[in-house]
Amino acid sequence: MGSLSGVLPLPFGSKVAQKTRVDYQNTTEGALVQRAQAGDEAAFREIVDRYQNKVFSIIHGIVRQRNDVEDIAQQVFAKVYLSLKSFDFRSSLITWIYKITVNECFDYLRKRKVRKLVYESDMSEDEVRRVENSEPSVARQAPMDDTLARRDYVVKLLTRVSEEERTLLMMKEVEGFSVEELAEKTGMNENTIKVKLFRARQKLVKAAQRLDRTPGLVTG
């Protein structure tokens, strides 16, 4: 995004004090990343040790499948290792890892849905009916199913925004970062963060309205 005024005629930021960007390359963490980028295995191990609990927590919050959390976390750190050389210090390392983690979770949820569809398409109508009867349907939701249906609904909404918007929304809403903290972590200025969040929220509201108009989509 170039100039904010050119993008949206929003009154954002007239009162917002602009802070100096953090130079992530010249921090202790920056030095650690540079060592890992140079191929120092011990430095990479330190990165994994430092952030593995956080990554596990993010993944469990999104997918809620205890058994799959570790597999996804492995994928996340493998990606971190393989693309660490492209990390350019524009944001903090945890912001970058957070983005990879959220993307990996949504990828997992998308694949799980495709697998479910393929599995169901291979079954005869009678088999589908039998499975539907053996699993509690969304129409007569027990409290746990209600939670799952709500989760599916939010996941579906979040696929309607860009990866960047999704990461910003998750960091703001789930991690509870303020706009100022988000600006510091992402290397963007506060006005940009506000505009991006506002646009993302508008998209979510529109997507929710569309989904609500198509009841089958809400639970499917």
Add this chain to the structure above:
Amino acid sequence: MHAVVMESFEEYLSGTLKPEALRDIEAHLSSCEACREEVAGMQEVSALFREFTPQEAIEPTPGFYNRVVRQVGGRKAAPAFASLFSLDLAFGRRVVFASLLVLAALGGYLVSRESEFPGGPSPELVMAQQDSPSFEAAPAHEAMLATMTTYEP
């Protein structure tokens, strides 16, 4: 949405707005139905994110790092097709430069070969001549006339 709401919307949503700014927004919302509806929609969507709040802490099992390393090793051993094209930038530049040189040399050679064949009759003309009934007969006919005019008994 009007400026008064939009300006401090994130702080309003997260409940961290200063009292005077909050009063301004609430005063506006009480009189502006459009803003009230939009804010309500965004608050509803914002509340949905509670679904992602981690309920319990899950810790990695022992040996997690080694499994990550194994996975990395597996991925390195089987490079993706796309990675064949991810050349080092400097090397890539050299390859492009060399390709351009070869193309230029080849082009020059073709142009020089082309000029060795000066333009003769067009293919259409040659075909028209071949189709003409007098094409082969003409020289013999003219030769006979020449012989008859120069004939001296």
